[in-house]
Amino acid sequence: GQQVMQIPQYQHVQEGEDFTTYCNSSTTLSNIQWYKQRPGGHPVFLIQLVKSGEVKKQKRLTFQFGEAKKNSSLHITATQTTDVGTYFCADRTPSGNTGKLIFGQGTTLQVKP
């Protein structure tokens, strides 16, 4: 079935360093969504990418969708302690008129002040 693989599982960075998490699929994705889960919280939607090669930015966060629509990445420039949490990508490829929401394993980011 649908499956997305996310790496790395954990990342520790010094505040101010950059961070990147990668999401890969063996099948072509229709669209991909990114979520952030703060410690003790629930996942919160960040963004959705739909077009091949799409790049979107939210302040220090840059999201990319691969040309073949089989991979995606989230890059954070100059991390801050507020960036701490687990970042998930999610496959929202439709099946008929419906669509499951399938998540990767997540990347947990720790930021040392």
Added chain:
Amino acid sequence: DVKVTQSSRYLVKRTGEKVFLECVQDMDHENMFWYRQDPGLGLRLIYFSYDVKMKEKGDIPEGYSVSREKKERFSLILESASTNQTSMYLCASSSLWRERGDFGPGTRLTVL
């Protein structure tokens, strides 16, 4: 704002008990989801419902069933709870297949 609520934040049950986890959303969403979250395993889809009385199995449906009698409510049922079902359970909803998922706060279930 969409509000997704779950019946309990914390729940402790005994092995063999029947457990009901309730999820309610207030935005008339068609799609509702149940996930369990375990360290290192991410969010795994248990069941998905795309309309009243309609459901699809996710990746790990064994030991679970669901009920969706009304559009706003999606229930997860553990027919006979086991210790390996101790986990965080998260409910989500969305309007259409291409739309964002909105999550409830989660229920941390412990089965003793």
